[in-house]
Amino acid sequence: MATHEGVSAHAHTAPTGFLWKYVFSLDHKVIGIQYYFLALLSVFVGMALSLLMRLHLVWPAMKLPFIPGGIMKPEQYLALVTMHGTIMVFMVLTTAPQSGFGNYFLPIEIGAEDMAFPILNMLSFWTTFVSLLVILAAFFVEGGAPIAGWTSYPPLSAVGDASGPGEGLGQTLWVIGLAIFCLASLIGALNFITTTVDLRCKGMSLMRMPLTVWAWLVTAILGLLAFGVLLAACGLLLLDRLAGTSFFIPGGLVFTDTVMTAHEGGSPLLWQHLFWFFGHPEVYIAILPGMGVTSHILSNFSRKPVFGYRAMVAAICGIGFLGFCVWGHHMFVSGMSPYSGFAFSLLTMTIGVPSAIKTFNWLGTLWGGKITFTCAMLFALGFVSLFVTGGLSGLFLAQPTLDLYFHDTFFVVAHFHFVMGVAAIFGIFGGTYFWYPKMFGRMLNEGIGKVHFWLTFVGVYCIFMPMHFLGLVGRPRRYADLSGVNFLAPLHNVEYFISIAAFITIGAQFIFLFNFLYCLKWGKKAEENPWRGTTLEWSIPSPPPFDNFAGRHVQVYRGAYEFSVPGASQDFIPQDAVPEKEGGIH
Amino acid sequence: MTSRMNETAPDGAERTASPGCAKRIASNQRGSTAPAAMLALVIVVMTAITVYIFLKKIWWFPPSITDEGAQFDAQFLRTLVITGVIFVAAQLGLALALFRYRDRGQRVRYFEGNNTMEIIWTLATLVLFVGLGIYAEKAWASVHFVDASPSALPIEVTGQQFAWNFRYAGPDGVFGRTRPDLVSASTGNAVGVDPADPAGKDDIISPGEIVVPAGRQVDLILKSLDVTHSFFVRELRLKQDAVPGMTIHLHFTANTTGTYEVACAELCGLGHYKMRATMMVVSEADFEKWLQEQEAANQ
Numbered sequence: 001m002a003t004h005e006g007v008s009a010h011a012h013t014a015p016t017g018f019l020w021k022y023v024f025s026l027d028h029k030v031i032g033i034q035y036y037f038l039a040l041l042s043v044f045v046g047m048a049l050s051l052l053m054r055l056h057l058v059w060p061a062m063k064l065p066f067i068p069g070g071i072m073k074p075e076q077y078l079a080l081v082t083m084h085g086t087i088m089v090f091m092v093l094t095t096a097p098q099s100g101f102g103n104y105f106l107p108i109e110i111g112a113e114d115m116a117f118p119i120l121n122m123l124s125f126w127t128t129f130v131s132l133l134v135i136l137a138a139f140f141v142e143g144g145a146p147i148a149g150w151t152s153y154p155p156l157s158a159v160g161d162a163s164g165p166g167e168g169l170g171q172t173l174w175v176i177g178l179a180i181f182c183l184a185s186l187i188g189a190l191n192f193i194t195t196t197v198d199l200r201c202k203g204m205s206l207m208r209m210p211l212t213v214w215a216w217l218v219t220a221i222l223g224l225l226a227f228g229v230l231l232a233a234c235g236l237l238l239l240d241r242l243a244g245t246s247f248f249i250p251g252g253l254v255f256t257d258t259v260m261t262a263h264e265g266g267s268p269l270l271w272q273h274l275f276w277f278f279g280h281p282e283v284y285i286a287i288l289p290g291m292g293v294t295s296h297i298l299s300n301f302s303r304k305p306v307f308g309y310r311a312m313v314a315a316i317c318g319i320g321f322l323g324f325c326v327w328g329h330h331m332f333v334s335g336m337s338p339y340s341g342f343a344f345s346l347l348t349m350t351i352g353v354p355s356a357i358k359t360f361n362w363l364g365t366l367w368g369g370k371i372t373f374t375c376a377m378l379f380a381l382g383f384v385s386l387f388v389t390g391g392l393s394g395l396f397l398a399q400p401t402l403d404l405y406f407h408d409t410f411f412v413v414a415h416f417h418f419v420m421g422v423a424a425i426f427g428i429f430g431g432t433y434f435w436y437p438k439m440f441g442r443m444l445n446e447g448i449g450k451v452h453f454w455l456t457f458v459g460v461y462c463i464f465m466p467m468h469f470l471g472l473v474g475r476p477r478r479y480a481d482l483s484g485v486n487f488l489a490p491l492h493n494v495e496y497f498i499s500i501a502a503f504i505t506i507g508a509q510f511i512f513l514f515n516f517l518y519c520l521k522w523g524k525k526a527e528e529n530p531w532r533g534t535t536l537e538w539s540i541p542s543p544p545p546f547d548n549f550a551g552r553h554v555q556v557y558r559g560a561y562e563f564s565v566p567g568a569s570q571d572f573i574p575q576d577a578v579p580e581k582e583g584g585i586h
Numbered sequence: 587m588t589s590r591m592n593e594t595a596p597d598g599a600e601r602t603a604s605p606g607c608a609k610r611i612a613s614n615q616r617g618s619t620a621p622a623a624m625l626a627l628v629i630v631v632m633t634a635i636t637v638y639i640f641l642k643k644i645w646w647f648p649p650s651i652t653d654e655g656a657q658f659d660a661q662f663l664r665t666l667v668i669t670g671v672i673f674v675a676a677q678l679g680l681a682l683a684l685f686r687y688r689d690r691g692q693r694v695r696y697f698e699g700n701n702t703m704e705i706i707w708t709l710a711t712l713v714l715f716v717g718l719g720i721y722a723e724k725a726w727a728s729v730h731f732v733d734a735s736p737s738a739l740p741i742e743v744t745g746q747q748f749a750w751n752f753r754y755a756g757p758d759g760v761f762g763r764t765r766p767d768l769v770s771a772s773t774g775n776a777v778g779v780d781p782a783d784p785a786g787k788d789d790i791i792s793p794g795e796i797v798v799p800a801g802r803q804v805d806l807i808l809k810s811l812d813v814t815h816s817f818f819v820r821e822l823r824l825k826q827d828a829v830p831g832m833t834i835h836l837h838f839t840a841n842t843t844g845t846y847e848v849a850c851a852e853l854c855g856l857g858h859y860k861m862r863a864t865m866m867v868v869s870e871a872d873f874e875k876w877l878q879e880q881e882a883a884n885q
Contacts, residue, residue, distance in 0.1 A: 073856075074857065147853075164856050257772070268814055304694055304695075305698045307697070310699070311708075335826075335832050335834050338730035346716060349718065360704075361704075363683050366687055369687045369694055370693075371687050373621035373625070373688070381625060392672060395665060395668075399718070400722070402722070404825050407851065408852060457628065470645070474818075474820040476849050479858065484862065486847060490645075491645070564694035
């Protein structure tokens with residue numbers, strides 16, 4: 001550690017004063033919790049938006065709360081669709097798993113006192129917070145929130161309110177908010193990579209790092225390379241909207257019989273390439289930390305090492321690398337060259353391979369183990385089931401022939417909700433039930449947590465499995481009203497079923513929220529290592545002191561998952577346990 | 587419990603039983619059997635219901651009406667069988683693993699991995715997935731790698747917020763020039779045909795309804811006036827974005843007469859949900875009759 005003393009900005013003295021301790025804290029643990037609470041707030045906002053959508057779809061004449069005028073208009077529905085996707089993808093799935101848990105536990109799990117750049121860390125949180133405010137502000141300006149979806153394709157999103165309500169100031173705020181989010185993410189990614197490369201304690205070789213750390217590292221690399229492209233795309237879109245440029249807008253567009261003469265020569269496909277070059281790595285950013293947490297938890301509660309640790313590392317790296325090579329599978333019917341489609345298709349089928357390896361290895365981790373069903377373990381097991389379901393539907397969508405039918409249908413909605421909207425969320429829940437004792441010094445109530453798990457696990461299957469069948473029938477996405485399409489009439493019962501399941505499942509999340517908030521103050525006090533884990537976070541108090549290891553010299557002697565090692569005195573060996581002189585523990 | 591003693595772990599090492607193995611630790615067993623059984627049951631039931639719905643085709647595609655559509659259906663079934671087998675195997679494998687190895691006080695079988703198995707299932711997955719992908723390209727190629735035949739019937743499809751308009755070239759077989767500044771819904775010039783171009787005089791505009799002859803290849807020419815739309819007919823198993831600034835071709839040969847819905851499949855604004863058209867596939871004779879009626883109306 002001696003070589004890294006100059007790096008830490010907080011010079012070994014704890015901060016004093018409310019502002020420095022809880023608001024502008026430089027402590028990675030406080031910042032991690034801040035990100036987590038931002039995600040918690042955002043997920044409830046996102047769920048509220050989707051609940052309004054589901055209620056409107058099956059009861060279109062119902063007067064709904066929060067909707068100006070009561071009865072939802074089509075543009076309001078599309079605004080909800082847009083903001084639901086935006087808030088969930090960016091403010092929940094890109095924050096909690098990486099910036100939330102990663103910030104908190106990456107330094108601890110590698111034996112460091114803090115991140116490499118604590119001031120940048122603090123700034124990246126507050127920048128993210130500002131971006132959330134800017135995006136949410138779109139709801140409250142004239143014209144309301146944008147209606148172009150979280151994917152914001154031009155020309156719909158580029159020509160201002162000529163293309164529809166919400167496309168004026170609301171869309172501009174959305175683009176600016178997103179650009180600010182990109183800046184925050186880029187800074188955060190730099191921090192994560194530098195910390196992992198530079199601040200590992202003695203003995204913490206790359207192949208002894210927990211899989212959570214590998215996941216956070218590769219996710220950060222993805223973020224560093226992808227968010228720059230999104231930032232550029234947002235910049236170009238803003239220029240088109242405000243400065244009369246034509247990156248994405250071709251000439252001769254006609255809106256209400258009037259030719260738009262201000263733009264010429266742009267390409268709508270350019271946006272799609274830029275957006276999806278970011279957008280595909282983004283979904284791996286959303287899922288990789290959850291995969292890392294799942295491996296971590298499955299190993300812990302099976303009392304067995306992760307099966308095939310090296311293969312798991314290779315799979316994480318493979319998913320990360322291939323994630324940059326497949327963006328065109330979002331564009332099979334876009335007018336892009338069909339030969340490119342062929343290439344992207346094969347690469348996309350290939351990315352199923354590392355995902356399959358991870359699934360086999362999760363089963364291998366369970367096999368022969370001794371499984372206890374804590375809430376964390378239930379969510380990790382649920383993750384595996386949900387990821388299998390979501391991943392397999394991807395095999396259909398990866399084939400351009402099949403995508404000719406399924407593109408922009410609810411089959412796609414089913415696919416991405418299973419992998420992102422549920423599996424990744426289960427990764428967050430698993431991480432929460434697992435790490436809450438360490439973060440807050442208290443145990444969550446396991447009984448209440450189990451109710452939360454069962455309602456949620458059954459609930460999400462009830463919501464999203466039927467969407468595959470909607471897709472088979474050809475139900476298009478982003479339709480504000482289903483009544484006019486004859487071929488959708490037989491699906492009405494399915495839509496009802498989904499809406500009711502959504503209502504119940506969203507309600508179940510309040511059980512989680514109650515458990516979370518109640519136990520902050522009144523939960524049973526947590527000991528240092530309630531789960532008998534091996535990684536470094538379990539070798540420090542709950543919650544940890546300001547500088548994590550209280551100044552002690554940290555050294556690790558073995559890999560991260562030494563459970564049930566034959567000949568050992570107990571069924572786990574902490575990474576930093578000094579090796580016994582006799583017995584030869586490897 | 588006796589069968590578990592002296593077993594061989596996958597990496598070949600012997601594991602000898604400890605004396606405690608045969609004794610069930612009652613509290614652990616009671617504690618983990620209920621959640622294990624419940625979770626395994628939920629997974630098994632979910633898997634069974636899903637397979638049932640797919641097998642019984644409770645919600646399914648409409649019948650396809652083209653040869654390319656039949657290729658789609660075949661490739662879909664191929665993919666469904668493969669993913670279905672993997673789905674059932676993985677979900678049941680998970681249910682089995684979590685139930686069988688619930689904590690009953692047993693000894694843990696320690697193994698860190700198995701390189702042979704890793705290589706086998708990696709290669710098997712790679713061959714299967716990439717093989718499936720390559721096989722799918724045949725159908726893709728027949729739609730997109732070959733152009734429409736020169737004798738195909740060209741029909742121009744123009745999307746706009748929020749309607750589809752279809753244009754036929756008329757007896758001269760040539761589409762007249764269009765100009766965006768001439769687009770005028772109120773005077774019936776939906777796609778902006780230039781009156782100065784004689785080739786456009788016999789063009790037939792059909793708002794909201796596309797009529798095609800069965801058995802003859804059709805070459806759709808997709809355009810958009812304003813934002814990106816997408817032309818989707820389920821029975822054709824075809825979808826193609828209509829992008830402003832681009833002219834995109836899509837060909838098919840319908841073989842079954844009937845009336846089919848055209849739905850917009852790319853978010854195009856507040857009226858996206860109501861941007862629809864009708865496709866009528868008629869006999870060659872009926873199509874000629876329809877054309878003549880349209881030409882007469884043009885005069």
